[in-house]
Amino acid sequence: MSTLRPYTRVIRQQIANSLAKLMAFRLSFIFLILVEVASLITAYIPASFLFNHVERVGPWNRSEFMFFIFWTQGMFCCHNGLVAPNFWNFAAEIRTGALDFRLLRPLGSVFDVMTAISRPASLMMLPISACCLVYFGLQIQLSILAWLTMPFVFCLAFLTMVVIELNLACLTFWTKGGDGANFVRMQCQQIQRWPDFMYPKRSRLFFSTAIPVLASGSFSVQFIFDTSRWDRIVLMGLAALVFWLLASYVWSRGLRQYESASS
Amino acid sequence: MLGPEILKWTKTISLSLTRQLTYKFDFLLTLVLPPLVLVSVSYALWAEIFDREKIKEIGGFTRDAMLRYQCWTFIAALLVRGHRSWNLSEDIRFGRITAFLLYPFTLWGAYASEFIAFQIIQLFVVAVSISALCLLNLVPMIPLATLASGLALSLLIAALWFSFEFLFGLLAFWLEETWILRYVFNLLTITLSGAFIPIELFPQWLQKVLQYTPFPLLTSIPVHVFLGSNSQPTLYLSLRVLFWTALASLCARYVWRRGIRLYSASGI
Numbered sequence: 237m238s239t240l241r242p243y244t245r246v247i248r249q250q251i252a253n254s255l256a257k258l259m260a261f262r263l264s265f266i267f268l269i270l271v272e273v274a275s276l277i278t279a280y281i282p283a284s285f286l287f288n289h290v291e292r293v294g295p296w297n298r299s300e301f302m303f304f305i306f307w308t309q310g311m312f313c314c315h316n317g318l319v320a321p322n323f324w325n326f327a328a329e330i331r332t333g334a335l336d337f338r339l340l341r342p343l344g345s346v347f348d349v350m351t352a353i354s355r356p357a358s359l360m361m362l363p364i365s366a367c368c369l370v371y372f373g374l375q376i377q378l379s380i381l382a383w384l385t386m387p388f389v390f391c392l393a394f395l396t397m398v399v400i401e402l403n404l405a406c407l408t409f410w411t412k413g414g415d416g417a418n419f420v421r422m423q424c425q426q427i428q429r430w431p432d433f434m435y436p437k438r439s440r441l442f443f444s445t446a447i448p449v450l451a452s453g454s455f456s457v458q459f460i461f462d463t464s465r466w467d468r469i470v471l472m473g474l475a476a477l478v479f480w481l482l483a484s485y486v487w488s489r490g491l492r493q494y495e496s497a498s499s
Numbered sequence: 500m501l502g503p504e505i506l507k508w509t510k511t512i513s514l515s516l517t518r519q520l521t522y523k524f525d526f527l528l529t530l531v532l533p534p535l536v537l538v539s540v541s542y543a544l545w546a547e548i549f550d551r552e553k554i555k556e557i558g559g560f561t562r563d564a565m566l567r568y569q570c571w572t573f574i575a576a577l578l579v580r581g582h583r584s585w586n587l588s589e590d591i592r593f594g595r596i597t598a599f600l601l602y603p604f605t606l607w608g609a610y611a612s613e614f615i616a617f618q619i620i621q622l623f624v625v626a627v628s629i630s631a632l633c634l635l636n637l638v639p640m641i642p643l644a645t646l647a648s649g650l651a652l653s654l655l656i657a658a659l660w661f662s663f664e665f666l667f668g669l670l671a672f673w674l675e676e677t678w679i680l681r682y683v684f685n686l687l688t689i690t691l692s693g694a695f696i697p698i699e700l701f702p703q704w705l706q707k708v709l710q711y712t713p714f715p716l717l718t719s720i721p722v723h724v725f726l727g728s729n730s731q732p733t734l735y736l737s738l739r740v741l742f743w744t745a746l747a748s749l750c751a752r753y754v755w756r757r758g759i760r761l762y763s764a765s766g767i
Contacts, residue, residue: 261675263674263675264674264675264676264679267674267676267679267680268679270679270683271679271682271683274683274686274687275686277690278686278687278689278690281690282690282695282696285696285700285701285702286548286696286700288700288702289557289558289700290548290552290554290557291552292551292552293544293547293548294547294551411522411524411525411528415525415528415529416522416524416525416527416528416529417528419528419529419532419533420528420532422533423532423533423536426533426536426537426540427536427540429540430540430543430544433547434543434544434547435543435547436543436546439539439543
């Protein structure tokens with residue numbers, strides 16, 4: 237309990253800082269909401285136009301496909317609000333040497349780096365995604381078990397996504413510019429934005445096992461649609477665990493590789 | 500009189516070329532990977548739609564025509580939507596543009612040189628990409644005149660994209676974070692320019708509205724020029740591009756004049 241106390245205090249302070257910043261830079265706040273609105277609309281529009289011309293995409297009809305779109309969109313809302321700014325900040329801190337100050341603090345370095353910044357404005361679109369999820373979920377008549385397990389599956393999917401991205405972000409220790417690793421991470425998001433069945437067999441296998449970005453989006457929704465497919469959840473949990481262990485190893489190797497720019 | 504001016508430009512372009520190619524791996528990750536992933540995803544999506552449902556035609560596109568369209572969007576994206584001017588807002592906020600107020604070379608000149616250097620590199624990347632697409636039989640060989648016309652128009656449109664990005668960057672005189680505007684514009688471009696779904700599949704009313712915006716110029720039109728399926732004369736298209744470029748440049752000029760009055764050079 238005493239180990240956890242400093243961490244909870246830091247989180248509390250971070251939330252207070254983020255809210256203070258939110259109130260201080262109101263225009264930025266509005267713009268961040270604009271980003272989320274644009275992101276939601278630009279995810280919905282192509283899928284909607286597509287279904288004006290076709291009945292199904294793969295095994296899914298319009299409602300199922302839209303459910304998937306808003307599921308991933310919800311995950312991206314949480315990602316943009318809680319995690320994404322920290323990845324960019326991490327790259328900048330490695331470049332400038334500001335990471336030194338984080339390493340000196342009496343906190344776990346991964347925790348400190350990944351909770352440095354949050355953007356509550358991005359989280360404000362989460363209820364809209366949730367409403368759309370419920371709307372399309374009702375249309376496809378999800379089972380009670382699916383509704384009950386949905387929050388848990390969502391959290392697990394989000395966690396899996398973050399852990400995989402953490403591994404990719406560790407590339408920043410080795411690439412000089414720093415932005416490159418973030419671009420790889422963003423491209424992985426582009427891949428998980430679409431269901432796994434539309435990828436060719438080899439790509440699907442690669443992105444389900446080697447870099448399992450498809451696990452977080454597709455596997456979780458496949459379980460929601462068919463709750464008898466527990467293997468999807470097990471695989472996703474396994475991916476999260478393996479990639480967490482891998483991230484711990486890569487992070488410690490990266491720290492050894494790190495040459496502070498400020499000292 | 501022109502000699503020293505040309506020398507300034509060539510020196511700055513050469514310097515930009517060296518700078519951009521210093522971290523080659525990072526360059527590839529930031530500028531070649533995003534359009535490559537985008538086109539791979541859209542290629543896979545369309546192949547899946549056509550193959551699984553055994554559809555013959557969607558919105559006038561056969562399977563092969565759609566997949567060729569997607570391949571050419573990659574080439575158009577490399578040439579048109581690549582320039583990275585995200586340093587501009589940072590330069591303004593951190594007071595780094597002071598140097599350009601003192602140098603005998605303008606800030607716009609420096610960024611335009613960087614843009615030209617970038618386009619030179621991208622022409623090589625595009626040459627390699629087109630060769631690879633042809634060798635992999637993903638697109639057929641096209642007549643040289645069509646290729647030249649497509650490349651010329653794409654380069655002209657790249658200047659339009661540069662003007663927009665420069666304009667967004669200059670807003671840093673007022674805004675803390677200008678990446679938001681660039682990001683939203685980029686999202687809208689990918690959706691509304693036909694980069695993912697061809698504009699021909701959009702509802703009629705939206706297609707009509709888009710004709711009065713620069714979005715179709717940013718992907719759909721250059722791709723149709725490459726495919727040889729464009730019905731409008733290239734001269735007319737070039738004039739449309741020039742109109743939007745002039746408009747964006749005039750706005751940038753106005754914003755610069757207003758913004759520079761607010762600028763306080765840190766470090767002096």
